[in-house]
Amino acid sequence: MNVPAIVAIVSPFPPSDKMGINSVQRETEEIVPMKQMKMDWVPYIPMENRDTEVLRLKSQVYILSCTQRRAALRHLKIERLKKFEYCLPYFYHPLKEDEFDQSTEVQIVFPAEDKPVLCEFDWELDELEEFTDNLIKDEVLSEGQKDEFKEFVKSKVRESKKANREAREARKRAREELSTEARAAFENMKFYKFYPKKTDDSPDVSAVKSPFINRYYGKAHEVL
Numbered sequence: 001m002n003v004p005a006i007v008a009i010v011s012p013f014p015p016s017d018k019m020g021i022n023s024v025q026r027e028t029e030e031i032v033p034m035k036q037m038k039m040d041w042v043p044y045i046p047m048e049n050r051d052t053e054v055l056r057l058k059s060q061v062y063i064l065s066c067t068q069r070r071a072a073l074r075h076l077k078i079e080r081l082k083k084f085e086y087c088l089p090y091f092y093h094p095l096k097e098d099e100f101d102q103s104t105e106v107q108i109v110f111p112a113e114d115k116p117v118l119c120e121f122d123w124e125l126d127e128l129e130e131f132t133d134n135l136i137k138d139e140v141l142s143e144g145q146k147d148e149f150k151e152f153v154k155s156k157v158r159e160s161k162k163a164n165r166e167a168r169e170a171r172k173r174a175r176e177e178l179s180t181e182a183r184a185a186f187e188n189m190k191f192y193k194f195y196p197k198k199t200d201d202s203p204d205v206s207a208v209k210s211p212f213i214n215r216y217y218g219k220a221h222e223v224l
Contacts, residue, residue, distance in 0.1 A: 003205050005194060005195050007194075010190040012185050013185060014062070016090050018033055021037075021088075039065070041063070042062060042063060042065045042067070043062055045059065088214045090216050092174075106123070107156075108153060112149075117141055128153060132146055132150055135149070191213060191217060191221050192224060193209075193211060193220035195209050
């Protein structure tokens with residue numbers, strides 16, 4: 001059952017202006033500006049007041065919305081459509097470095113002889129030789145491509161470790177450059193997750209409520 005939910009963020013400024021794009025099929029995670037995905041924080045105006053421009057200027061409530069014209073959405077290329085399917089609102093909390101868990105997994109899309117090998121390799125938990133032998137045993141990879149596959153995985157691990165290192169350095173710089181006002185705003189920022197209330201014609205969803213928002217925002221402070 002797919003239960004709709006609304007996430008509300010209490011903040012004096014937009015929590016982020018970026019989107020994260022990732023999937024098993026994509027070799028690397030991509031963090032892009034919202035505007036590149038035709039997304040933006042726009043003032044929330046009640047339907048009955050949509051024609052009132054003054055309210056737009058005074059709005060204190062903003063919603064994440066797609067700014068792409070509806071007609072254009074119907075004619076997106078497959079590659080662009082896939083990006084929309086796998087994009088998530090991105091968020092980075094510069095004051096919670098200790099809670100940030102950097103991934104040790106890399107997505108592998110290896111161009112094998114018959115069809116690409118799609119798998120995940122964890123450089124802390126997996127031993128490359130054993131990992132490769134298991135793929136050959138399962139007939140996912142041919143013996144002749146063993147060495148090439150191992151070098152491919154090693155290169156992806158190096159790229160991921162470099163990305164992790166650069167991300168740590170960027171987070172450190174971000175913390176050092178925070179103003180007093182911005183630091184206070186991040187310390188007081190709250191996430192709320194709202195589920196539909198039970199009514200006579202809708203089910204009780206209390207058993208499936210979860211504080212999890214997404215891999216970037218983590219968990220809500222309160223679930224309602």
